[in-house]
Amino acid sequence: MRLELKRAIYEENDELARKINEGLRSRRIFTVNVLGSPGAGKTSLLTRVAERLRPEPLAVIEGDVASDIDTVALKALGIDAYQIETGGDCHLNAPMMEAVLGRMEISDGSWLFIENIGNLICPAEFVIGEDLKVVVASVAEGSDKPYKYPAAFSKSAACILTKIDLREAVGFDEGFFRAGLASVAPGAPLFPINGRTGQGVDAVVDWLKAARASSLK
């Protein structure tokens, strides 16, 4: 009974996610679902990416279990940000996306970034209308994350490795990390960045532009 219910929840979610994605694509809105642990640097990444994509239209949906700290911070930077507060739920789902899209004003042709809940497990299991997922991991989390949380990496089209200024301080083993990523997500590019200085973010933006062009053509 539980397994059947679980399957029904996934099917219902996936069907709605498909509709949401169709609706967004029909308006040439390119949608990126950003996964990562608490404190991986998702908001910093989005801030840096948004700066570089200006003046193209862009909106961010911020998913949080509680608090609107990140939404307030993004708005203060002039970024069009919308909050989903799940009140305990550990991932976003398609119904939450449908609800927030209903109250958003987003231009045709926009970039749409969704910062999922800080969690390297559950968000990987749900599509929510995105064109692709990316996963953000900080060097401070250690070199073993692709091995320990394979789904978040295998379902993502690219991996952004953050806080690279701490590499030596934390003894990060990039070879071990890269080998783990290659084993669960063969071909997915790795982008090392420093979200505080912006180092490395241009390469992420170039890759996003290529992914968008290829997806919307």
Place this chain on the structure above:
Amino acid sequence: MRLELKRAIYEENDELARKINEGLRSRRIFTVNVLGSPGAGKTSLLTRVAERLRPEPLAVIEGDVASDIDTVALKALGIDAYQIETGGDCHLNAPMMEAVLGRMEISDGSWLFIENIGNLICPAEFVIGEDLKVVVASVAEGSDKPYKYPAAFSKSAACILTKIDLREAVGFDEGFFRAGLASVAPGAPLFPINGRTGQGVDAVVDWLKAARASSLK
């Protein structure tokens, strides 16, 4: 229907957790459920604590979504470690604990540490037979974690703040963190540590000994 099922799952879990805890307590085994994000430093903390509690009997249960990297590392240090691999599940539950306890050899009067899945959300919702929970958060995750993930902090008897050597490099705001902790977990002590050098771990061990003495008396 879904809500009822959710309630039934919790009730079933809590009932079993109560029985597990009774069984452990009757053998004077003191059980600590360790929560924290991926890469927060849970395994390093347990390694340092185990070194200091020697020669007292001690066992560790390692929860992981995938891989046995931590269990292998703990065993290599001579620590009695047992693996639970959830195969995708985002938290440990009482039935998993019952299963692993069935295959463990653990002496009466032992310390039992459970490293829960790296996830600051779902593990907070489940009791699994522990006497108390502690939450581990690294300065690299940022100063806002108690505000964003209140349940993990409010359900924990203490908070271990790790990787304090990175404080300045990441611009950690300890006052903001402490205020957040105090608001969701009034009275819970904060222990800043460096898991690589062992700095600060003695205070954690003293607190654990006092908690154990008070719990088992």
